[in-house]
Amino acid sequence: MSAPSPVLAVRGIAKSYGGVRALDGVSFEIAAGELLALIGPNGAGKSTCFNIVNGQLRPDAGTVHILGRDVTGLPPRRIAGLGVGRTFQVAAVFPSMTALENVQMALIAARRGVFGFWHPARRIAREEALALLEQTGMGAQAERPAAALAYGDVKRLELAMALAGEPKLLLMDEPTAGMAAGERREMIALVRRLTRARGLAVLFTEHSMDVVFGHADRAIVLARGRLIADGPVDAVRRDPLVREVYLGGTRPGREARP
Amino acid sequence: MSLDSLLFQAVNGLASASGLFLVAAGLSVIFGVTRIVNMAHGSFYMLGLYIAVTLAPLLGEHLGGAAGFWGGIAGATLAVALLGAAVERVLLRRLYNAPELYQLLATFALLLIINDAALFLWGPEDILGPRAPGLSGSVELLGRRLPQYDVFLALIGPVVLVGLHLLLTRTRFGRLIRAATQDREMVAALGINEALLFTAVFALGAGIAGFGGALQMAREPASLSLDLSVLGEAFVVVVVGGMGSIKGAYLAAVLVAEVKALCTALGVIEIAGYTFNMSWLTLVAEFLVMAVVLVLRPHGLFGRALAATKAGEAEPPLLPLDRRGRALVLAAILLFAAMPLIGMFFRYAPVLALDMVIAALFAASLHFVMGPGGMASFGHAAYFGLGAYGTAFAATQLGLSTPLAFATGIGTAAAGAALFGWFCVRLEGVYFTMLTLAFAQIVWSIVYQWEDVTGGSNGLFGVWPDWPFDSRAGLYLAALAVALGGLALLRRIVFAPFGLALRAGRDSRLRAEASGIPVARVRWLSFALAGTLCGAAGGLFAFAKGSISPEAISVGRSIDGLVMVLLGGVQSLMGPLLGAGAFTLLQDTVMRETDYWRALLGLVILVLVLLFPFGIAGGLRRVARLRRAGGAR
Ligand SMILES: Nc1ncnc2c1ncn2[C@@H]1O[C@H](COP(=O)(O)OP(=O)(O)O)[C@@H](O)[C@H]1O
Ligand SMILES: [Mg+2]
Numbered sequence: 001m002s003a004p005s006p007v008l009a010v011r012g013i014a015k016s017y018g019g020v021r022a023l024d025g026v027s028f029e030i031a032a033g034e035l036l037a038l039i040g041p042n043g044a045g046k047s048t049c050f051n052i053v054n055g056q057l058r059p060d061a062g063t064v065h066i067l068g069r070d071v072t073g074l075p076p077r078r079i080a081g082l083g084v085g086r087t088f089q090v091a092a093v094f095p096s097m098t099a100l101e102n103v104q105m106a107l108i109a110a111r112r113g114v115f116g117f118w119h120p121a122r123r124i125a126r127e128e129a130l131a132l133l134e135q136t137g138m139g140a141q142a143e144r145p146a147a148a149l150a151y152g153d154v155k156r157l158e159l160a161m162a163l164a165g166e167p168k169l170l171l172m173d174e175p176t177a178g179m180a181a182g183e184r185r186e187m188i189a190l191v192r193r194l195t196r197a198r199g200l201a202v203l204f205t206e207h208s209m210d211v212v213f214g215h216a217d218r219a220i221v222l223a224r225g226r227l228i229a230d231g232p233v234d235a236v237r238r239d240p241l242v243r244e245v246y247l248g249g250t251r252p253g254r255e256a257r258p
Numbered sequence: 259m260s261l262d263s264l265l266f267q268a269v270n271g272l273a274s275a276s277g278l279f280l281v282a283a284g285l286s287v288i289f290g291v292t293r294i295v296n297m298a299h300g301s302f303y304m305l306g307l308y309i310a311v312t313l314a315p316l317l318g319e320h321l322g323g324a325a326g327f328w329g330g331i332a333g334a335t336l337a338v339a340l341l342g343a344a345v346e347r348v349l350l351r352r353l354y355n356a357p358e359l360y361q362l363l364a365t366f367a368l369l370l371i372i373n374d375a376a377l378f379l380w381g382p383e384d385i386l387g388p389r390a391p392g393l394s395g396s397v398e399l400l401g402r403r404l405p406q407y408d409v410f411l412a413l414i415g416p417v418v419l420v421g422l423h424l425l426l427t428r429t430r431f432g433r434l435i436r437a438a439t440q441d442r443e444m445v446a447a448l449g450i451n452e453a454l455l456f457t458a459v460f461a462l463g464a465g466i467a468g469f470g471g472a473l474q475m476a477r478e479p480a481s482l483s484l485d486l487s488v489l490g491e492a493f494v495v496v497v498v499g500g501m502g503s504i505k506g507a508y509l510a511a512v513l514v515a516e517v518k519a520l521c522t523a524l525g526v527i528e529i530a531g532y533t534f535n536m537s538w539l540t541l542v543a544e545f546l547v548m549a550v551v552l553v554l555r556p557h558g559l560f561g562r563a564l565a566a567t568k569a570g571e572a573e574p575p576l577l578p579l580d581r582r583g584r585a586l587v588l589a590a591i592l593l594f595a596a597m598p599l600i601g602m603f604f605r606y607a608p609v610l611a612l613d614m615v616i617a618a619l620f621a622a623s624l625h626f627v628m629g630p631g632g633m634a635s636f637g638h639a640a641y642f643g644l645g646a647y648g649t650a651f652a653a654t655q656l657g658l659s660t661p662l663a664f665a666t667g668i669g670t671a672a673a674g675a676a677l678f679g680w681f682c683v684r685l686e687g688v689y690f691t692m693l694t695l696a697f698a699q700i701v702w703s704i705v706y707q708w709e710d711v712t713g714g715s716n717g718l719f720g721v722w723p724d725w726p727f728d729s730r731a732g733l734y735l736a737a738l739a740v741a742l743g744g745l746a747l748l749r750r751i752v753f754a755p756f757g758l759a760l761r762a763g764r765d766s767r768l769r770a771e772a773s774g775i776p777v778a779r780v781r782w783l784s785f786a787l788a789g790t791l792c793g794a795a796g797g798l799f800a801f802a803k804g805s806i807s808p809e810a811i812s813v814g815r816s817i818d819g820l821v822m823v824l825l826g827g828v829q830s831l832m833g834p835l836l837g838a839g840a841f842t843l844l845q846d847t848v849m850r851e852t853d854y855w856r857a858l859l860g861l862v863i864l865v866l867v868l869l870f871p872f873g874i875a876g877g878l879r880r881v882a883r884l885r886r887a888g889g890a891r
Binding site for chain 2: 080096101106109110146
């Protein structure tokens with residue numbers, strides 16, 4: 001019997017911007033139910049990696065497989081359709097809509113209901129949307145315009161949207177950027193709870209090492225576009241190379257926010 | 259076609275390319291530094307020509323013909339550059355942080371005001387300038403005779419291209435321009451007097467355009483229609499060449515001008531017994547060049563993607579009407595339905611009401627792409643025109659019944675919107691705007707020139723509806739029903755999943771795509787839909803007036819639509835309707851009384867953009883909020 005194919009398999013992806021090698025032969029996999037932390041100093045290539053996996057960027061070389069299917073070069077909306085949810089380093093939601101409408105929109109899109117011209121969207125998928133907001137701790141804010149939410153709440157709303165349509169894989173680029181320390185821990189704990197319950201595979205980046213070592217199952221470390229470590233968090237923490245280029249070099253958790 | 263005429267047309271094409279390039283280059287330089295697409299750039303060209311034809315004879319009297327001619331060109335260039343500097347100081351300066359749409363509209367207002375100022379100063383007749391002393395003969399090339407002045411103009415383009423290149427690479431001023439184009443914060447950080455730099459750049463761009471216009475003195479008369487026609491062509495050039503690239507502007511100008519010249523050179527040809535007038539193809543050729551380039555390179559030959567554009571504040575969530583709102587709408591519908599009765603007492607009321615009803619459908623369809631879609635179209639008149647002409651042609655030439663003729667018009671508009679929309683929605687921000695305007699210019703030119711079908715400059719007459727729409731009340735009620743149906747449909751769609759997806763794509767394309775929304779397809783469909791309903795408004799217009807002429811579908815109508823939407827407020831669904839009503843009232847009363855309604859409209863736009871950016875609906879909301887806040891205390 002062969003092992004079940006991983007939810008995400010990245011093989012040898014590379015990407016350059018002009019002369020800058022942002023990614024250089026990076027490979028890793030994520031299994032269902034696994035919380036994988038992608039860490040590395042600013043400019044290591046983490047966001048580029050996310051953008052390639054979700055189709056925003058086309059890699060110069062290498063392949064991306066999702067649930068055994070080659071998705072390299074597919075546009076983001078097609079990849080979303082395969083069950084991939086994503087949040088951005090700078091949270092992106094629809095500011096002119098209420099929080100509830102934001103999640104309803106995500107649900108409608110996930111169910112391929114965008115080309116509906118008659119029935120009011122307000123009545124579509126309302127219960128599910130409210131449930132998602134409830135789960136991410138946003139229940140009380142459902143009717144508020146997204147433009148009026150505090151940044152931490154926008155991040156939570158974005159998570160609710162990414163979870164719409166029952167994704168198999170969740171990509172979270174710095175889900176806690178711009179949050180206070182207490183809020184960060186809460187957010188990752190929330191992600192962990194939600195994903196455990198759903199058997200979701202999650203790839204996320206996070207600058208606070210306490211948070212990473214406290215919650216992730218496994219960590220991979222990027223430095224200057226190369227993967228320098230991959231393993232259980234304890235092993236990664238002890239890895240001398242990681243300590244040198246990352247933990248030793250900069251003070252984790254206190255870097256300049258983008 | 260002979261080699262003779264081909265060579266002649268090729269040189270002629272290069273001469274035209276030079277003029278076009280000068281306008282496009284100025285547009286590009288200004289955009290690079292200030293990030294403003296200057297809609298009044300064609301006006302600078304036009305003013306350059308007017309000033310030159312005025313100045314040259316004056317100077318000529320004292321200094322002799324040659325000095326007068328060249329002095330006239332130099333003087334015109336300088337005058338336009340100074341005007342550009344003044345415009346930047348007085349107007350543009352207030353707009354640098356405004357949303358893109360307002361910048362476009364404010365500079366368009368300037369175009370209107372300059373046009374009326376020229377009408378006031380020089381009158382409505384075209385003015386011919388003197389021939390170029392010393393260059394009025396012809397030169398021999400490969401045994402053919404070519405006009406000397408055309409050869410001279412053909413050479414001016416490359417000379418200015420090289421000159422600009424040297425200016426940008428070899429001088430401190432040029433280096434500052436390039437630095438500002440690449441990174442505005444850097445210029446501020448370098449401690450450079452930004453205000454002065456912006457003024458200088460605007461003067462430079464305006465001066466180049468004025469120079470381009472002045473040079474045409476020996477080739478074409480100064481005329482009041484030049485501003486828009488040159489602007490449309492310059493947009494084609496900039497879209498093809500790539501915004502911000504001087505080199506691209508020159509190549510594109512040559513490409514466009516030569517393709518046109520080639521079509522003219524082919525003249526009338528005969529294929530399989532049919533005669534084709536190829537010179538008619540010039541417009542289609544322009545469209546094809548643009549289409550091919552945009553499909554292969556969406557940012558033009560040498561352009562790059564623009565950085566994300568400045569949006570205004572996020573609009574508040576759209577809400578369905580509450581009880582009071584529904585009651586008000588019902589009352590308005592009843593009032594309009596009762597208009598034939600009211601007409602017994604106020605004879606003018608039904609006429610005004612019909613204009614309002616048509617304007618409301620027109621404005622609402624524009625608002626659909628502009629508000630929820632976030633795509634500011636400056637070419638919505640094209641679909642109005644296709645609907646109107648399609649209807650008029652079917653009713654008069656094909657002799658179809660009124661409903662069928664109307665359906666033909668709507669179908670024509672739908673086809674046009676689907677075709678042009680497919681190209682337009684691939685572009686973002688100002689590129690989108692420029693392309694919509696360019697397409698509308700093309701539609702206008704085709705209508706103007708295709709006499710057999712459209713009646714040319716006279717238009718089509720005798721578009722009368724048949725029974726039961728042949729009475730004033732019958733037509734009015736039918737128009738009201740069509741418009742209400744269209745408005746209800748748009749409203750329904752805005753609140754349906756499709757409308758939500760449209761707004762999602764506007765708010766954050768990144769998020770929308772990541773959630774699986776096919777943003778491009780949604781935009782295309784919305785564009786086609788808006789064009790279709792706009793075509794219905796055009797069809798109604800044709801029946802209401804009994805005729806249709808090119809003037810009714812010019813860029814001016816696109817702008818009217820934009821003003822209606824802004825007057826009412828872009829952030830609400832009722833806004834465009836209020837705006838259409840108010841604008842029609844203004845137009846049918848005040849503007850009819852003056853020859854200078856363009857300038858008046860320009861002033862209205864400036865006041866709106868600078869003082870009331872949220873329109874009537876926004877103003878009403880603000881008053882309501884204040885009242886509520888007052889009541890709570
Ligand atoms: N659009 C871009 N153009 C040029 N260089 C880029 C671009 N995006 C990222 N880079 C460069 O690629 C490298 C990796 O960036 P990124 O993936 O954002 O890193 P991280 O998310 O780990 O901070 C950096 O050196 C960055 O400057
Ligand atoms: Mg990053």
